[in-house]
Amino acid sequence: MAAITGPLSGEAKNTVAEALQGALVDLIDLSLVAKQAHWNLIGPHFRSIHLQLDELTDLARTHMDTIAERAVAIGANPDGRSATVARATKLQQPESGWLEDGKVVATITDLLDGVSKRMHERVRTTEEADPVSQDLIISVAQDVDKQHWMFQAMG
Template sequence: MAVVKSPLSETARTVTGEALQGALVDLVDLSLYAKQAHWNLVGPRFKVVHEHLDEIVDLARQAQDDVAERAVAIGVNPDGRSRTVADRTEIQQLEPGDLADDKVVAAVADALFEIIGRFRGRIAATGEPDPVTQDLLIGITADLEKQHWMFRAQA
């Protein structure tokens, strides 16, 4: 099996790989988090919030694929296994059972805010070692910030 030769120095690859792995964990868990809320949502705004949660899932799934493929392109193996995500996630998990629409809106907005903060840290960390990865993270952050604004507007 051929290993991708990295265009980055070992130090740059390590820093960038860590940023991409952290982003991958956030995005995989965000997609699961939004689906959990989607399935258990109740309340008068069910339909609007239910459909909006699918937008979050779609965004997270596309972004996690982009992040994982970027990692491979620089010679880093992404780890999106369920145990890895469960062990490393920093997202405050939802309660089991029915979830009121107003509480879901607030919880998703809070989760997005936390993830955006970590993404902004990764943007700063990758500026020097790998501006290509930084650009990818900037684009994903812009999408996350748009969704954060949309969920905050519903609160």
């Protein structure tokens, strides 16, 4: 079976593949952390935060598919396996058990801040190597920044 090739090669392909893989890991784990918080949330602001966590999960899942498909399109293999995500994630994991609503807002705000900074760095590293991938990462950064603002406003 022939390997999939794409429009990039050499260092450009490696740079973009690394940026896309990092974005994929961030997005997969963000969806998992948001869902974990969603299931275990308690407190007087349950309803609004519960719904916002669903929105965040949907956003992460939509973007992770787009990012993974772009990796394939450039001839790289996306790796979304649980062991890979567990080994590579930079996201702080929530505590087990019930999660108080104020603590969830603070935790998610911090996580989104970190994801945003990493996405903005990926925007810079893909600028010359592949503007198409950069555009996709810009879209992720835009949505992550919006979610960061929304969670920050709840705190």
